[in-house]
Amino acid sequence: MPAEGIPITDADFKEKLEHAAGVLMFYKKLCPNCKALEKMLDKFFVANPDVPYLRIDSEECPAAMAAFNTERVPTICVLQDGKVVARKVGLMNLREMTEFYQSA
């Protein structure tokens, strides 16, 4: 099952992410690496159903991109109480993602 994720926009990122925890993905619709990462995340969220999944479309949300100092996609951030505690740009496999999340 594809993991849907909660869409975050320029209009609501300040409010919704202020104290957020979970995995935040910056993506672009036609980006091949984003698509590959999404398939991996589908599996990650099946194994970790309690972890919140937040998504930001980089093309539609320049203000959120700037606020998170992010230029490239895909970028994955682990959030704790609204703070970025770990960040990774580019592809990861399921094993790497699990380690990345656990060590954050």
Added chain:
Amino acid sequence: MKQSRDFDLLILGGGMAGMTAAIFAARANLKTALIEEHACGGLANWTNTVENFPSHVSINGMELMERVLAQVENLGVEVDQAAEVERLELAGPLKEVETGEYLYTGKAIILATGRQPIRLRLETDSDRIHYCSVCDGSAYKGKKVLVVGGGNSGFDESLYLLSLGVSQILMVEALKECCAAETTQDRLRAHGNVEIRTCTTVTAIEKDGQGCRVTLKDRTNDQSRSVYVDGVFVFIGQKANTLPFRGVVELDRYGYIVAGPNLETNLPGVYAAGDVVQKDYRYLTTAMADGTIAALAAEKYLRDAPAGEV
């Protein structure tokens, strides 16, 4: 112990070749699994516009492949994406593919793992070297980039980078002439902010502030010069994804799978399809043809095999 999943046919790689094979196999009533390392679609996912695919004057590559995947899934094929292959057993009568999560078995297998971009072979401390302009191009709006490679990809991707707002492109090509299609070359050369240098190679890239300092060597006189660019995009061709088959499946000296007219390999029950096969022309349409033939040949192999043998 990993959960075992048993099939008639396994297909490794979900690009156009693998997905076409899946369609033909499913319609021949073979219980089929398609195992894809990343996302189905393969290299076509990286292609902004495909303009030589019969039935579509122009279509985005990812959109085309999403339609093919929908057809595959609709036929009941088991599709496992983001599946990391950890072990392969191809020589015996029962083919095994062990992924991070499952042990797949099949009586036959089609290898359709395609190709991947060749990386620049340079030791560098720079993190400004990219292989995907869709993913990384937006960061270079108003900036200067170096494009390495003057083939079709180099020219197409340069046009795309300009459309994102990149302000200046320096393209280098190692050969005497760029080999991209004339029409694409004309379109790029018409831009005043593009400089193309042939007979030129990249010999070093070092981090320099927010960008990088690149050493370029002119092959006509061996003179080197250094230029500053904000980022580097590399499009220097593709190599076959055959590392897991080395020493088991017969490969040519460039790493492509050597296959017969029905795409059979040196191993019984092992077929190959698409860009991964040794051949002269690599397109979506030729990948489809390969996928078709490999699936039908695998079906015949399974039908003809004496009961209990496969």
